[in-house]
Amino acid sequence: MLQEKLKKSFRRKFNNPELSYLHKKTLRSTVLKKAKTCNKCPYCESLNGIVKKSPTGILKIIHDKYRNKKPTDPIVLNVLKDFHEAKELNKEVAAMINSGLIIELTPLEVLNLFRRIPDEDIPLLGMNVKACRPEDLILTRLPVPPLCIRPSVISDIKAGTNEDDLTMKQSEILLINDVIGRHIASGGKSELLQEDWDYLQLHVALYINTQKTWSRIGTTTQGQAGTIPR
Incomplete structure (x- = not known):
């Protein structure tokens, strides 16, 4: 999001071997502040909006690309027109997307964006x-600790x-991975696959850090427990 001239200046400063951690x-x-003030890509001229946590979904990130545009702006009207046409052709789209102007950044999309960052940047x-x-x-893969780290515990309530x-x-x-695979193989609805995803x-977030994840989602998980068929 920065002009090439500005990036060269920052590169010289970062490449200073005597640069301290605090200065870095x-x-x-x-x-980051300079990049945030850029509303349009200097290379492809695509609009750059606000990237933030979604207020409606757990563990979701959205790109509010057209936040600085008025509802009557031709760019906004064209986007909404395409979105409504897509809704007419595929009713499942309406259930999955709240607004044609808000783009949800999935982990796979973010991963591909990160991979495209040049080494010099x-x-x-x-x-x-x-x-x-x-x-x-x-x-993209979960570390699985050996059995000595997660041993079976003798139950005080029941035998075994x-x-x-x-x-x-x-x-x-x-189990959830298996369910997703079966739904894809059987041509399941997009809405159902999105719920599985x-x-x-x-559950991956809970596996990494149970306490922090639970504190963020509260009791929402209890309501979702029945969405995965056994």
Whole structure:
């Protein structure tokens, strides 16, 4: 989102070997502030809106691309026209998208965007391209600890043992993956697949950090527990 001249200036500062951690952090904040003020891509002239957490969905990120445009703007009217035409041809679209002007950024879309960032721009994010890239921050595979980390526990209530919480959560993730695969194979509705996908994202988040995720979603999960058929 930055002009090439400005990016070169920031690159020189980031490449300074004597740059301290605090100075690097401040410099990174400056880069982000400059990028946020850019409302249009300097290369393809595509509109750039606000990227934020969705107020309506759990663990969702949206791109409010046309936030700075008036409802009567020709660009907005054309987008809404295309959206309504798509709704007429496919009724499932209406149930999945609240507004034609709000774009939901799925993990796969974000992953592909991160992969397209050139290596020369990585230092502007405060990252070392030799050590990592932005796409490394998105998990595509889950680490599974060995059995010694998640042993079975003898039950005090009934005879036998209970599986560790991590093992139970892994079983649920595998179950949801299997359900998604069966729904895709059988040509399931898009709305149903979207619910399965959201449910999978939720359980992966719970697997990584139960406490923080529960504090964010409250009791919403209890209402979603019946969306995955057993």
